Amino acid sequence: MANQVALVNEALMQQLATVWAVFQGLLLEAIPFLLIGVAISSVAMAWDPRGKWLQKLPQGALTGPLSGALLGFALPACECGNVPVARRMIAVGAPLGTALGFLFAAPVLNPVVLLSTWAAFPDKPWLLLLRPAGSVLIALLLSGLLQLLCESDLLNGELLAERNLSQPLAKFSLLERRSGLIGEPLPQIKLLNEANKNGDFQPIQLLSHGVNEFLELGSLLLLGCGLAALIQTLIPRDLFLLLGQAPTLSIISAMLLALVVSVCSSVDAFLALGFAEQITPGALLAFLLLGPVIDLKSVSLLSKVFTWPALALVLAGVCLTVLVLGQALNLVLL
Amino acid sequence: MPNSVGAGASAQPGVVVKQLPYLVLGLWGVVLLKCWADGRLNLLLHSNFHSLVLATGVIFLLLASAGLRWPPSGPSRRNYLPMAVLSLSGIALMLWPPKPSLSTLAANRSSAQLGDSELSFLSPPEQRSLSDWVRLLNSQPDPQLYAGNPVQVSGFVLAVPGAPPEIARLLVRCCLADATPVGLAVRWPPKQQWPTPDRWLQINGVMAVESHQGVLRAVLVARKIKPIKAPARPLEP
Numbered sequence: 001m002a003n004q005v006a007l008v009n010e011a012l013m014q015q016l017a018t019v020w021a022v023f024q025g026l027l028l029e030a031i032p033f034l035l036i037g038v039a040i041s042s043v044a045m046a047w048d049p050r051g052k053w054l055q056k057l058p059q060g061a062l063t064g065p066l067s068g069a070l071l072g073f074a075l076p077a078c079e080c081g082n083v084p085v086a087r088r089m090i091a092v093g094a095p096l097g098t099a100l101g102f103l104f105a106a107p108v109l110n111p112v113v114l115l116s117t118w119a120a121f122p123d124k125p126w127l128l129l130l131r132p133a134g135s136v137l138i139a140l141l142l143s144g145l146l147q148l149l150c151e152s153d154l155l156n157g158e159l160l161a162e163r164n165l166s167q168p169l170a171k172f173s174l175l176e177r178r179s180g181l182i183g184e185p186l187p188q189i190k191l192l193n194e195a196n197k198n199g200d201f202q203p204i205q206l207l208s209h210g211v212n213e214f215l216e217l218g219s220l221l222l223l224g225c226g227l228a229a230l231i232q233t234l235i236p237r238d239l240f241l242l243l244g245q246a247p248t249l250s251i252i253s254a255m256l257l258a259l260v261v262s263v264c265s266s267v268d269a270f271l272a273l274g275f276a277e278q279i280t281p282g283a284l285l286a287f288l289l290l291g292p293v294i295d296l297k298s299v300s301l302l303s304k305v306f307t308w309p310a311l312a313l314v315l316a317g318v319c320l321t322v323l324v325l326g327q328a329l330n331l332v333l334l
Numbered sequence: 335m336p337n338s339v340g341a342g343a344s345a346q347p348g349v350v351v352k353q354l355p356y357l358v359l360g361l362w363g364v365v366l367l368k369c370w371a372d373g374r375l376n377l378l379l380h381s382n383f384h385s386l387v388l389a390t391g392v393i394f395l396l397l398a399s400a401g402l403r404w405p406p407s408g409p410s411r412r413n414y415l416p417m418a419v420l421s422l423s424g425i426a427l428m429l430w431p432p433k434p435s436l437s438t439l440a441a442n443r444s445s446a447q448l449g450d451s452e453l454s455f456l457s458p459p460e461q462r463s464l465s466d467w468v469r470l471l472n473s474q475p476d477p478q479l480y481a482g483n484p485v486q487v488s489g490f491v492l493a494v495p496g497a498p499p500e501i502a503r504l505l506v507r508c509c510l511a512d513a514t515p516v517g518l519a520v521r522w523p524p525k526q527q528w529p530t531p532d533r534w535l536q537i538n539g540v541m542a543v544e545s546h547q548g549v550l551r552a553v554l555v556a557r558k559i560k561p562i563k564a565p566a567r568p569l570e571p
Binding site for chain 2: 011014015017018020021022024025026028029031032035204207208210211212214215216218219220222223228229232233235236237261262263264267270271
């Protein structure tokens with residue numbers, strides 16, 4: 001009996017030590033990309049503090065998300081780096097469709113990810129075409145779906161308040177703007193007001209903004225990495241893959257795996273290479289489409305952009321779209 | 335004079351609050367540099383990312399120094415909870431380096447599918463690494479091709495439920511989260527206990543053919559087994 005308890009204890013300690021190591025791996029890999037994202041966001045703030053230029057990005061239902069998606073070629077960051085940039089776009093009043101298109105499609109529509117997909121699957125040219133195309137389609141659909149909500153139901157409270165400040169005076173009351181004329185202003189708005197007195201931001205103000213944004217997002221990233229490490233170490237990965245050799249089940253299992261494994265979009269194709277032969281083509285596409293939009297690691301970061309109900313809608317919308325795309329591909333190729 | 339002392343005392347907490355974010359950032363700069371210097375990145379990340387972690391650590395330290403040297407005059411945001419979470423986790427990272435059970439990690443994951451076998455065929459059998467052998471066996475699965483070939487490989491002991499343990503390595507493309515095992519079946523010397531999982535061994539032997547669940551497969555017949563220290567770079571690209 002004592003022996004059995006000792007064995008169970010030893011196994012548990014090994015599991016915990018492995019969770020701790022996987023957590024460190026995920027976190028240390030993601031932190032540089034988060035820094036890149038926060039740096040781009042701070043540069044955007046310095047360059048265009050009131051969003052004069054970003055507000056001029058295309059606003060159309062199609063052109064907005066498409067132009068946002070194409071911005072990925074200019075700012076090749078994975079999903080961790082994307083969130084602060086998309087937040088900045090939304091905060092300064094850029095068209096919502098453009099910012100959402102960037103948030104959802106840019107993690108795939110960038111040269112690094114496309115090259116890694118080609119390097120991992122040179123024998124599957126259809127994947128090089130369908131991955132970016134599917135990603136754009138997801139961005140269009142999600143942008144359209146989310147814009148059906150009013151901004152107060154869609155956006156995280158702090159982000160919404162900052163965005164309201166960039167809107168025309170006639171659109172919001174002073175209370176709604178939380179600019180400090182009535183009630184306590186938001187810290188970001190205090191910072192913007194400070195910049196206004198001096199004309200532009202001083203470098204040290206930008207540094208302060210960037211550091212605070214990094215601390216907020218970094219702590220959320222940490223929680224996401226912890227959750228992803230815990231689940232993927234304790235639940236056998238084969239369980240996700242064995243669920244389905246059948247067309248639909250294989251897609252669902254690959255989607256679950258993408259949510260749990262939480263690797264960066266620039267290397268997920270290499271990971272998929274390891275099990276590509278075990279799953280259907282639709283499941284492979286589903287794995288490569290879903291992870292860059294949402295996973296356990298990024299869900300906490302996305303909570304700084306969306307309200308929780310809106311985040312649930314993002315999850316449901318992307319899962320449904322990816323499932324349909326995967327099914328369609330299986331119908332054609334199987 | 336009392337007035338100036340009073341003013342200094344009341345200003346002090348404000349300065350500290352403004353400096354806290356930079357102290358946390360500096361702490362993380364130190365954490366990243368320590369992770370780079372103590373070699374743990376070899377166990378956690380693909381080598382492509384090592385310089386990125388180093389650069390991030392240096393940038394954090396530079397930014398923290400700038401923030402401490404010239405604290406902003408404007409308002410400060412009070413991110414106490416994020417700062418506490420990041421500080422505690424940074425300290426934990428420094429105090430507890432990763433010691434994963436590679437066998438536990440590998441047991442939860444399916445074996446990697448490997449390509450690029452041509453180079454492995456060109457090299458003499460005794461110079462092939464474990465992953466070279468697995469590449470060969472994946473691309474040319476006929477075990478008769480390798481019967482009698484001399485083998486010298488090193489890896490960790492991977493427990494296999496209901497079968498003798500294998501000798502294995504982990505392949506990593508990004509970080510430990512995507513590590514997948516590659517393993518060789520081993521026929522361990524008779525009358526000896528199987529080695530415990532996670533031990534690193536160098537095995538000299540020959541390839542042979544055996545029937546496993548009704549299918550012929552290549553197996554490494556171990557002749558000489560030497561315990562070795564875990565290599566500095568235990569993960570293979």
